[in-house]
Amino acid sequence: MSLRNVKRLRKTTVYIALSAIISSPAFATVKSDFSDKKLRHLLKYHQVKPVDAPAPRDPALVELGRNLFFEKEVAGRRNISCATCHNPLLGSADSQSQSRGQGAIGLGPHRRGDGDEFFQFLPRNTLSLWNRGVEEWDTMFWDGRLGGTTETGFFSPADPFTPQNFSNALSAFSIIPLTPDEEMRGFPGQLDVFGQPNEMSELTNADFPLIWPLVTARVTNEEGYDELLADAFPGLEESELDISHISEAIGAFMEEAFTALNSPFDRYLAGDNSALSKSQKRGALLFYGRANCASCHAGGLQTDLDFHNIAAPQVGTGRGDAAPLDLGRGAITGNKEDDFKFRTPSLRNIELESPYFHNGAYAKLEDAIRHHLNPKDALDNYDANQIEPELAGLFQNDKVTINRLLSTVDPALYIRGKPLNDSDVQDLMDFMHALTDPASLNMLDIVPDKLPSGLPLAD
Numbered sequence: 001m002s003l004r005n006v007k008r009l010r011k012t013t014v015y016i017a018l019s020a021i022i023s024s025p026a027f028a029t030v031k032s033d034f035s036d037k038k039l040r041h042l043l044k045y046h047q048v049k050p051v052d053a054p055a056p057r058d059p060a061l062v063e064l065g066r067n068l069f070f071e072k073e074v075a076g077r078r079n080i081s082c083a084t085c086h087n088p089l090l091g092s093a094d095s096q097s098q099s100r101g102q103g104a105i106g107l108g109p110h111r112r113g114d115g116d117e118f119f120q121f122l123p124r125n126t127l128s129l130w131n132r133g134v135e136e137w138d139t140m141f142w143d144g145r146l147g148g149t150t151e152t153g154f155f156s157p158a159d160p161f162t163p164q165n166f167s168n169a170l171s172a173f174s175i176i177p178l179t180p181d182e183e184m185r186g187f188p189g190q191l192d193v194f195g196q197p198n199e200m201s202e203l204t205n206a207d208f209p210l211i212w213p214l215v216t217a218r219v220t221n222e223e224g225y226d227e228l229l230a231d232a233f234p235g236l237e238e239s240e241l242d243i244s245h246i247s248e249a250i251g252a253f254m255e256e257a258f259t260a261l262n263s264p265f266d267r268y269l270a271g272d273n274s275a276l277s278k279s280q281k282r283g284a285l286l287f288y289g290r291a292n293c294a295s296c297h298a299g300g301l302q303t304d305l306d307f308h309n310i311a312a313p314q315v316g317t318g319r320g321d322a323a324p325l326d327l328g329r330g331a332i333t334g335n336k337e338d339d340f341k342f343r344t345p346s347l348r349n350i351e352l353e354s355p356y357f358h359n360g361a362y363a364k365l366e367d368a369i370r371h372h373l374n375p376k377d378a379l380d381n382y383d384a385n386q387i388e389p390e391l392a393g394l395f396q397n398d399k400v401t402i403n404r405l406l407s408t409v410d411p412a413l414y415i416r417g418k419p420l421n422d423s424d425v426q427d428l429m430d431f432m433h434a435l436t437d438p439a440s441l442n443m444l445d446i447v448p449d450k451l452p453s454g455l456p457l458a459d
């Protein structure tokens, strides 16, 4: 071999060796030290700590709750279950801007009114169920109208009748979706799927103490539930069971099934610097730094469980007396300063549950993020064609509404220094992906093979 060739070979070897070092994980760690130091400092500053999973629940209670979650026997017309709208295969939601209850058929994005004269949209986007069983989660719904803890007691739209013997707000929750006529109970005169009268249909939505025993009886009268009930509540006669037992069981199931705390971000919080990619770290630095996201999307689950107005497009049916507007928290407290405030959503598994915002205004995660960067621009340029055609025409973009929304927008929507550019937004998107627990991508295991009532699982 000539000297020149030897030199060339040496050079190549050095080059290959150097490339190997540069691309080796060890070198990457050294190189990313700086952002890790800064990011860990920011996380500490914002008091973002690893999230404690809730303690495991009694397997017999969970198994009862699992069946009830998918069960249509508990619905007035035996035609809808919790899982119709909280589909475990669709990020625990339904892929609809506003969910469709009575008078609709089909699953997920295909669910449509079936020409039924009673068809009504529910006023809001279906909330996901991830991690609602963690200890600090005491505020439910987009507007916080149900909640509490064992210490403070529980409140709900059923007050003063709200039972108190629950483990947490999630376990208290199921007393509510079973009662509204447009959601699970059905309207007067409507027969059930067998053409039989629905014994709950003549009551009103406010008749909680009359509806609950009828729902409970649907379960206790069904032979398929005898063993499940006996296992879940040993020592109690079926006649001693009430809606709080049904609700507690469904809550225990939701807690077990939808706790999702094994995302790359969780692993990073637990100390593993290699859990996040470089762009995810850049995104996290923006989220907890310059872009100020963490002032509302606070803590390990990215929510302060508090209410803020970020001037979400007023599109869709709206809710209550203010329709076609939705005043959110303002309609609950009656305080003008709470108008258009909604509970800060947790961003865990966020990529699995489009569309976004309380009314599903945004089909794409990126657009939901971009809205925050300049709400005025976002409202001016909002494209209502991204939501279902029946709702697209209901975009309130008159000057009065837009001014009302923008004049009280939360000052925490604030970027420090120069505005974010496209690659910053991409980094934020990459950070959002780091919030997904891979186990949540396949939830088929939790779906029962068949229902104790014998009713079909499919919608």
Ligand code: HEC
Pocket: 080, 081, 082, 083, 084, 085, 086, 099, 100, 101, 102, 122, 124, 125, 126, 127, 128, 129, 132, 139, 140, 141, 142, 143, 170, 173, 174, 177, 178, 183, 184, 250
């Ligand atoms: C017709 C669709 C539909 C059905 C059926 C339904 N839900 Fe929901 N669910 C929603 C919508 C929409 C929201 C948000 C409503 C709001 O905030 O105003 C919601 C909210 C929730 C929340 C609150 C989550 C949070 O972050 O605060 C829980 C928990 C929940 N549902 C559980 C259930 C259970 C359990 C059942 C069955 C007993 C059920 N849902 C039946 C559509 C539905």
Ligand code: HEC
Pocket: 287, 291, 292, 293, 294, 295, 296, 297, 307, 308, 309, 310, 312, 342, 343, 344, 345, 346, 347, 350, 355, 356, 357, 358, 359, 365, 368, 369, 372, 373, 410, 411, 412, 413, 414, 428
């Ligand atoms: C002033 C408080 C506040 C700040 C700051 C904030 N958000 Fe939000 N964010 C909210 C609220 C409130 C909503 C729900 C709005 C609604 O539904 O009308 C929301 C919604 C979202 C959603 C959609 C979630 C869903 O389930 O529909 C995403 C994604 C999001 N925010 C990401 C971000 C990012 C990224 C930043 C930083 C650039 C940020 N947010 C800054 C309060 C805030």
